[in-house]
Amino acid sequence: MKDSTLKSCLFLFPLLLFCGHVVAAEPDSKSQNWPGFRGPAGTGHSSSNGVAPRWNSDDIAWQVDLPVQGHSSPVVWEDRIFLTGWTQANGQVHRHVICLSRQTGELMWNRDIATGSGEELHKMNSWATPSCATDGTCVVAFFGAGGLHCLSMDGDPRWSRDLGQFPGAWGVGASPIIVDEMVIQNADAEGESFLLAVDKSTGKDVWKTPRREKPKGGWSTPLPIVVNGQRQLALNGEFGVEAYNPDNGEPLWFCKSFNGRGTPVPAWDGKTLFVVNGKAGDVYAIDPSGRGDVTETHMRWHTPRKGGRDLPSPIVSNDVMLVIGMAGIATGYDCQDGRELWKERLAGNFSGSPVSAGGLVYIAAENGEVIVLRLGEQLEVVSKNPSPLTKDEIVRSSLAISGGQFLLRSDKRLYCIGAN
Template structure:
């Protein structure tokens, strides 16, 4: 991504691609990839120079990471920010790297103690930080929320709850900043709240009750229909909230539980939702109030493909949904009609995909990334492979930066061009 691109030019570029006409962005202008899945929170990149083909020889640099984690790279200015967990979760750290060289710039130990239980696919450093060019915010669930300056100086910390569930899968929801509010999804059975914190002090501004159930999706900001709203998927429903007060605007009941995937967004502010467990894909208008299940669900289409942990992706008039085994389905965004269904690779995929230059990037756990171009038929542009070592697992989302692409495994950060 062009590090000098203005907020205005970014919006124009997105509109020109037909991706978010009339839908505002959530990015702080100081950041180039400020949060999980970028400026929109939905995996849409304005940068058209993202590489489409690479191999081991395309690696500009790679940096071994301390500990393990699945948080995705965040880019603010010339710095990259990540989290990691050491000693099987007994220590949680925030890390900063130089974008040009991959050199580690600083490390802050946020928390040390006895770790909570977590699923083997999750761990203790899955939530992605938010960075606005001046500060970095990190969340580790029961280990707390932490704020640092971009240079690594501690500013504040806050413990919000235990976030226990009977299945003890841990937490994975990433952070969002809307104006002066830091938004934290605490979906769990012990502390089922959506939190709005003062980003400068960590003080709780509002706290909205959610269903007492496990949930792992990340909130994102949608600006459509003349207002801002936080969109959050969940175990029971997908909903829109007022960023200033936390008040629910609307909710639409889901077809399956968990709610890991982040919804995709169409040009008119319609969202496209899958729920993690096997269930339907469905479209919801976001201009309603109260329970909109019967009034604003514009279509839903049956899916029988198993788990749908990767988030859906919108490119033009196409909605792309991959299951965890690499079977990719393409739907018409206006009608929900399934246009095609193809296996794009063998192996497991859990990472949320990326859209750039009219193409979709699907990165598999084995380090393979399949780049596709949607249409009436599937077109595979490239199948790219890194050479992971030491049993590396790739569950983080890709992050474009200044014409390059950042790829994070649980153990290594790669930069390719």
């Protein structure tokens, strides 16, 4: 097999888990894995079977206090769960990567991998917001000014990289991804901004591509897609969405946004990217087959979107694009023409992004209540499941789905929900 063909297969494999509206059956060992932010393909979709749409306190398989705080989402590989977190002592911020047992939540290891004064943060952010990434051979974690780090699956340090200071008052949120033998990291900041690929084994640069200067910060995670047989990395940002060749970092196309921030990761249905800005402004759909500035040529539709901030990433299910604002207003858009289908207020505030399994969409509110939705011409609220949180907890991470169960991470605890 030629190298280029092998690379395409390695890149395409996770994308086959969700393509269009058909989710293929997946072996149990694979459905156990949730290897990065928003799951196997970065789209929030799982092929895990037996995910319950309703539960109560009796359905909590286990819950554990965490030795660290943070907002990163759980990442799962076989019998291990990986989280980032932080602690503070003597005026210093310590950045941690921890590993827990998938079966019991028991702490397997805890590595303090970077210490510093701690950069300025927005009140909703933390010193440990980006999620880990793993491919079963290593685990990677990014902490902005705290660096980019690679550890073995047993927590042994392999390499660390200082990527700069990431100035600004917001902090970071972009998670690393693993593509082939590379770790790819969005390093947008108010200072120098770039997209970086490093060798997974050594941490040395493979390529480094400058990004547009002076964005507000780096919060969006690159999304791997395949378009007409060619691999791309689609990355939302302050000025719009840009796509890159993952082999060399070459920019492929750019589509200008309607209003900045670019926090949410675009949704992808196998043919079209669906984009939310982050601040109030038109939602839009992109045909990613163009080259250069495609704003006038490949934007399929755009629809006005008013209101407040959109922090959760959108998701596509049953040919409907779902956008949930931070204040809990859920809006459905027809994927074909962008027509607004419905708008409904859900109880609570939302920071984490929705996930999907078995044709249903699940999202956790900041108070820990999980709402289950079925998308279509009308919105069906299937269930509102009670929060297991205590009053001193908040959820700003996204759910992870593993083996038919949910992992719900608050800033202080981790919950496993669902029958064993």
